[in-house]
Amino acid sequence: MGSHEHVIVYADGGSRGNPGVAGSGAVVYAADGRTVLRDIVYVVGKKATNNVAEYHGMLRGLEAARDLGARTVEVYMDSKLVVEQMSGRWKIKHPDMQKLALEARRVMDSFDAITFTWVPRAKNTVADALSNKAMDAAAAGAKPGIVGGTETADDSEIVASAGAQVGTPAHWTGATARPTRFVLLRHGQTAMSAAKQYSGHSNPELTELGLEQARAAARTLRDRGGIDVIVSSPLTRCLQTAEAAAEELGLQVEVVDKLIEQDFGAWEGKTFDEAHALDPRLHDEWLADPSLAPPGGESLQKLHNRVRSVRRDLQERYAGQTVLVVSHVSPIKSFVRQAIDAGPHVVARMFLDLASLSVVEFFGDAGARVGSSLRVFNDTAHLRSSR
Structure with a gap:
């Protein structure tokens, strides 16, 4: 992720009808006041x-400044109300603005x-022009979220605009249609994960830490x-992890049975060393051969085949949309493996933290030179306050 110690943010927002279809825009400049680091079109x-x-325009600008690594920020707006309230000189009475101001202060x-x-x-x-683009998109039926902007985001920042066109690699893939984006969220901590036990089809609940990890991820996604x-x-x-996100996002959770973790059979509930001790030769061969169970x-190959069928089904049903997939280590690694079109050898070389976020994209466009890409892997920035 690139770092810019000092940035300048211009932000605006508007509503056609007040209240009515609404959008916001923000542009982030480098310290020279001329170099555009990021611009954001956001449907409210x-x-x-x-x-x-x-307020949404201001908040999107602040988030972009944070993601760029800024330490000092200048914010400019033509809204006297937002400037005075965020400067602490005027009280914030409107409940929606109170909530947005609280998010901004975080x-x-x-x-x-x-x-x-x-x-x-x-x-x-x-910023005014960007907000008008957002209002046009809202009037055309776009859902709330980032719907446009510059392609200057680093891959590690794509989670910050999980539903956006921002930073998509269409310019080099040759794709003309929007990709289907999968935001991959591993579940939070359980007693078995804390004990480093194989946990496949076992069904433990989240620990208190796991619940907080799930809530932290949910807040970030919101x-x-x-x-x-x-x-x-x-x-x-x-x-439990998915419901935390659903509560924040106002969505329902669709259960997909084939997103279940790998079945570890006799090794279920064992640590790595304990499973190895049961049959050292088989355990070593299993680690090296995806066809062994x-x-x-x-087997890992059987899991990969079922997860691939899930991904294809979801891509067909939700083409061009952003799907939050809440799953386990092995299925998430399978999504990543598919995105980078790699063999099974890559799986053992990936590490996924609890409640981590990864992002992959798949292009359904027949004209695309590259059909998929990995955008983010194992992002845990949202967990810093939960550790």
């Missing part, structure tokens, strides 16, 4: 006020210093926006 919704839209905690300054509308034309669908493994640890269990 079908029925929101001008002020709420302006982002602001990552900066060493920040200032808010009012400018006349004539000096905020870029703040970023863009998720259209949530699907989950049927096991409790994933359902644990005694009474499932």
Whole structure:
């Protein structure tokens, strides 16, 4: 991720009807005030006020500044209300704006210093134009979330715009249609994961830490926006993680049985060393050969085949949308393996943390030179406050 110690943010928002279809725009400049580091087109919704839209513009700009590694930030807006309220000089009475201001202050905690300054509308034309693009998109039926902007985001920042066109690799894949994006979320901690035991079809619940990890991931997904669908493994640890996200996103969870973890058979509940001690030769061969299964269990290749069928089905049903997939280590690694079109040897070389986020994209466009890509792998920035 690129780092810019000082950035300048211009933000705006608008509503056609006040309340009505609403959108916001933000542009982030380098310290020179000329170099554009990021611009963001964000759909607020079908029925929101001008002020709420302006708050969203400011918040999207702050998030981009944080993701760029800024330590000091200057924010310029033509909304006297937002500038005075965020500067602490005016009280915030509207409940929606109170919530957005609270989210903004959480982002602001990552900066060493920040200032808010009012400018006349004539000096905020870029952000104003972006907000109008967002309102056009909202009027055309786009769902709330980032719907456009520059392609300057590093791959490690794509989670920050999980539902967006921002940073998509269409310019080099040759694709003309929007990809289907899968945001892959591993479940939070369980007692078995804490004990480093093989946990396939066992059904433990999340620990208290696991629940907080799930909530932390959910808050991040809520703040970023863009998720259209949530699907989950049927096991409790994933359902609890998925429900945390569903509560924040206002979506339902679709259970997909084939997203279940690999069946470890006789090794279920054993640690790595304990499973190895049962049959050292078989355990070593299993690690090297994806066609082998644990005694009474499932081979890695069989798992890969079933997860591939799930991915294809989801891509067909939710073409061009962003799907949150809540699952386990092995199915998530299978999604990644498919995205990079690699053999089974890559699986043992990947490490996935609990409650981590990864992002892959698949292009259904027949004209695409590259059919898929890995955008983010094992992101855990949202867990820093949960550790």
